[in-house]
Amino acid sequence: MSLARPSRFVDQDRLWRRHEELARFGATARGGVNRQALSPEDAAARLQLVDWARPLGLTAKSDAVGNLFLVLKGRDAALSPVLSGSHIDSQPTGGRFDGAYGVLAALEAVEALLAAGLRPRRSIEVVAWMNEEGSRYAPGMMGSAAFAGARSLADILAVRDADGVSVEAALACMPSFPPVDLPRPVHAYVEAHIEQGPVLEREGFPVGIVTGIQGKRTYRVTVTGEEAHAGTAPRGERRDALFAAMDIVSALRRLTDDPEGLVRFTVGAFTVRPNAPSVVPSSVVFSIDLRHYDAGILASLGDRVETVCETNAGVCHVAVEELSRADPKSFPVSMRDRIRAAAGALGIPHRDLPSAAGHDAGYLHLACETGMIFVPCRDGVSHREDEWAEPAALADGARVLTETLAGLADCAP
Amino acid sequence: MSLARPSRFVDQDRLWRRHEELARFGATARGGVNRQALSPEDAAARLQLVDWARPLGLTAKSDAVGNLFLVLKGRDAALSPVLSGSHIDSQPTGGRFDGAYGVLAALEAVEALLAAGLRPRRSIEVVAWMNEEGSRYAPGMMGSAAFAGARSLADILAVRDADGVSVEAALACMPSFPPVDLPRPVHAYVEAHIEQGPVLEREGFPVGIVTGIQGKRTYRVTVTGEEAHAGTAPRGERRDALFAAMDIVSALRRLTDDPEGLVRFTVGAFTVRPNAPSVVPSSVVFSIDLRHYDAGILASLGDRVETVCETNAGVCHVAVEELSRADPKSFPVSMRDRIRAAAGALGIPHRDLPSAAGHDAGYLHLACETGMIFVPCRDGVSHREDEWAEPAALADGARVLTETLAGLADCAP
Numbered sequence: 001m002s003l004a005r006p007s008r009f010v011d012q013d014r015l016w017r018r019h020e021e022l023a024r025f026g027a028t029a030r031g032g033v034n035r036q037a038l039s040p041e042d043a044a045a046r047l048q049l050v051d052w053a054r055p056l057g058l059t060a061k062s063d064a065v066g067n068l069f070l071v072l073k074g075r076d077a078a079l080s081p082v083l084s085g086s087h088i089d090s091q092p093t094g095g096r097f098d099g100a101y102g103v104l105a106a107l108e109a110v111e112a113l114l115a116a117g118l119r120p121r122r123s124i125e126v127v128a129w130m131n132e133e134g135s136r137y138a139p140g141m142m143g144s145a146a147f148a149g150a151r152s153l154a155d156i157l158a159v160r161d162a163d164g165v166s167v168e169a170a171l172a173c174m175p176s177f178p179p180v181d182l183p184r185p186v187h188a189y190v191e192a193h194i195e196q197g198p199v200l201e202r203e204g205f206p207v208g209i210v211t212g213i214q215g216k217r218t219y220r221v222t223v224t225g226e227e228a229h230a231g232t233a234p235r236g237e238r239r240d241a242l243f244a245a246m247d248i249v250s251a252l253r254r255l256t257d258d259p260e261g262l263v264r265f266t267v268g269a270f271t272v273r274p275n276a277p278s279v280v281p282s283s284v285v286f287s288i289d290l291r292h293y294d295a296g297i298l299a300s301l302g303d304r305v306e307t308v309c310e311t312n313a314g315v316c317h318v319a320v321e322e323l324s325r326a327d328p329k330s331f332p333v334s335m336r337d338r339i340r341a342a343a344g345a346l347g348i349p350h351r352d353l354p355s356a357a358g359h360d361a362g363y364l365h366l367a368c369e370t371g372m373i374f375v376p377c378r379d380g381v382s383h384r385e386d387e388w389a390e391p392a393a394l395a396d397g398a399r400v401l402t403e404t405l406a407g408l409a410d411c412a413p
Numbered sequence: 414m415s416l417a418r419p420s421r422f423v424d425q426d427r428l429w430r431r432h433e434e435l436a437r438f439g440a441t442a443r444g445g446v447n448r449q450a451l452s453p454e455d456a457a458a459r460l461q462l463v464d465w466a467r468p469l470g471l472t473a474k475s476d477a478v479g480n481l482f483l484v485l486k487g488r489d490a491a492l493s494p495v496l497s498g499s500h501i502d503s504q505p506t507g508g509r510f511d512g513a514y515g516v517l518a519a520l521e522a523v524e525a526l527l528a529a530g531l532r533p534r535r536s537i538e539v540v541a542w543m544n545e546e547g548s549r550y551a552p553g554m555m556g557s558a559a560f561a562g563a564r565s566l567a568d569i570l571a572v573r574d575a576d577g578v579s580v581e582a583a584l585a586c587m588p589s590f591p592p593v594d595l596p597r598p599v600h601a602y603v604e605a606h607i608e609q610g611p612v613l614e615r616e617g618f619p620v621g622i623v624t625g626i627q628g629k630r631t632y633r634v635t636v637t638g639e640e641a642h643a644g645t646a647p648r649g650e651r652r653d654a655l656f657a658a659m660d661i662v663s664a665l666r667r668l669t670d671d672p673e674g675l676v677r678f679t680v681g682a683f684t685v686r687p688n689a690p691s692v693v694p695s696s697v698v699f700s701i702d703l704r705h706y707d708a709g710i711l712a713s714l715g716d717r718v719e720t721v722c723e724t725n726a727g728v729c730h731v732a733v734e735e736l737s738r739a740d741p742k743s744f745p746v747s748m749r750d751r752i753r754a755a756a757g758a759l760g761i762p763h764r765d766l767p768s769a770a771g772h773d774a775g776y777l778h779l780a781c782e783t784g785m786i787f788v789p790c791r792d793g794v795s796h797r798e799d800e801w802a803e804p805a806a807l808a809d810g811a812r813v814l815t816e817t818l819a820g821l822a823d824c825a826p
């Protein structure tokens with residue numbers, strides 16, 4: 001590759017500026033981003049991506065679940081495309097890099113390939129998957145799940161947000177582009193992302209080659225008691241949904257308390273009704289997010305969730321729904337070797353590491369040869385407004401991505 | 414009194430119909446009422462009260478905190494008035510009787526006095542106190558607290574609801590009436606109310622003479638941790654505000670667990686942020702409602718709340734604010750005797766009992782001779798959409814109230 005390497009056309013300043021500009025859509029007062037899936041902010045951010053892509057000759061398309069594709073046509077229309085991207089929706093108090101980086105790095109890679117005078121044999125598509133975060137519509141990774149055929153379109157369209165707005169209704173508010181099939185064949189997928197953990201920063205590696213993704217099971221638990229007056233109802237006669245929910249969560253904390261600290265058990269959403277100071281709560285709905293690298297441990301803990309809830313609900317009623325289940329995944333060695341070789345050729349220090357967070361790449365892994373490139377983020381922090389990554393690290397990741405895509409799409413002058 | 418008793422003009426059907434008609438304002442699908450203080454529904458219900466009062470010759474007035482008075486002028490303008498009423502705001506999923514009954518019973522009593530051809534020496538004012546429930550603006554009993562001089566008008570006007578709307582701004586949306594001083598002298602106050610407990614129904618008494626009110630202390634507790642990613646942050650490195658809040662509430666449950674079952678300890682409001690399934694919660698704000706009949710026990714438990722919160726917050730930060738403190742109250746024996754005599758003269762079975770719930774009468778007790786009349790409610794249930802009282806019991810309570818007011822206001826033909 002030497003002098004002909006397209007990655008030398010990766011422009012660190014342009015890539016950084018685009019992060020800043022994309023962060024305007026849903027910007028929070030404290031420097032973060034609140035860009036919910038299929039919101040007006042999401043729509044505006046999509047139009048911004050298309051604005052950047054059009055002068056490069058890319059064509060915007062979208063499929064029935066609202067994934068956005070920016071297509072660089074390949075020389076051979078009969079071949080399935082290479083995809084690269086991530087998502088542009090965020091957590092309610094999210095940052096500028098989680099998701100956005102993967103989309104902007106893929107766009108930067110395509111721009112570098114074109115600047116190097118290369119044309120791919122396979123089409124390269126920059127993709128922004130619909131609703132990765134799952135905070136407006138649970139569970140997340142809707143777009144990539146539908147693309148990989150892991151979840152039906154009809155199921156996804158019927159999901160409603162807290163205000164009762166369905167995915168179908170929200171999709172109708174998004175800018176429309178020429179349609180493309182869902183699902184459809186794909187040759188390979190590479191996703192760049194901030195690590196969301198402390199390893200690369202702590203050990204000084206600008207790039208990580210992701211070996212696989214932690215497995216994850218999610219649940220919604222509904223505890224139902226009975227409203228009562230805070231002044232009159234004696235404790236023994238109450239059916240207090242909040243106290244029952246707390247007893248259940250305590251038992252789940254004991255269940256998941258491993259000495260190694262490898263189990264990830266989170267109750268992130270917890271909503272009490274009627275939520276009035278002088279009324280004994282009648283219901284609590286809470287989320288469970290359970291993750292582990294080991295498929296056996298994840299299966300065994302996850303299978304006990306419902307029983308633990310039921311045996312600790314006391315005088316209240318409890319209902320447990322499993323919302324999603326993703327077993328731990330290993331990306332193919334062939335792809336990891338390809339990314340490692342690209343980093344090595346560029347002289348960029350790198351190490352292998354697993355992903356603790358879930359990613360759209362987990363679903364694409366079901367559909368094609370898939371890999372991920374990590375870059376460090378400050379203090380390993382993400383899903384927070386002060387999430388941060390260094391411009392140089394973002395550019396290094398984009399360079400490795402550029403070389404990887406050049407090979408996968410068989411680029412030539 | 415015998416044949417001349419004004420209470421024989423109490424009209425059970427009219428009283429019942431007015432409960433049904435008032436319940437239209439804020440009616441819920443399940444037959445209850447959601448009429449928040451100073452809401453459009455509250456405004457409409459006020460206008461309905463005025464519509465009923467005007468043909469009787471009553472004059473509507475209001476004071477700077479939004480209490481509504483329907484004034485029947487007395488023969489001697491130099492004497493301070495007798496007040497009777499309650500409140501018309503409700504819990505978010507409240508019923509048709511809690512509060513509304515006391516206002517409608519007072520209106521019925523005035524109507525009966527007039528029908529009997531009586532005129533009071535002291536003015537009688539039917540009052541609807543502003544924001545008794547405290548669910549939109551905490552803490553409640555704002556109107557009666559201001560009237561009794563227990564809370565400053567400026568403090569109350571500055572309180573904001575969850576949407577940031579101040580009491581002052583909400584008051585500007587209420588129908589306006591000729592103003593009356595706040596505070597001002599008052600001769601006596603009698604409040605009719607559903608019991609909100611099971612005693613009268615269980616023992617078959619249509620009327621209860623209230624001996625006093627349970628004491629109550631309320632708090633707002635804010636637990637602050639740190640957002641983190643559900644997949645990456647190990648348990649040992651998290652500052653999970655939800656788990657810390659649960660540990661605190663567990664300790665408070667142990668503190669307040671009395672063998673006699675007399676302590677009332679309720680966590681009714683409990684709000685988690687950012688409340689997203691895959692984000693470790695960064696903050697929880699919850700309410701504490703603590704009540705007891707015994708002043709010493711209430712003081713001792715309440716004084717330990719802050720320390721218990723602090724010693725159980727783990728790696729999180731906790732802040733405790735005491736929002737309100739009302740010591741247990743005993744209504745004067747003179748007033749209890751007066752109400753008991755009225756019930757006795759009418760041959761209505763009655764018993765003395767304390768109030769487990771707080772009432773506006775608790776504040777009026779600071780300003781004048783005060784008493785309360787209870788009527789039974791089904792299963793002792795209140796603060797629920799299926800709250801229920803029988804028309805005959807409501808009328809019996811109104812009869813006792815009529816005779817009591819006739820005496821207090823010195824009515825004569």
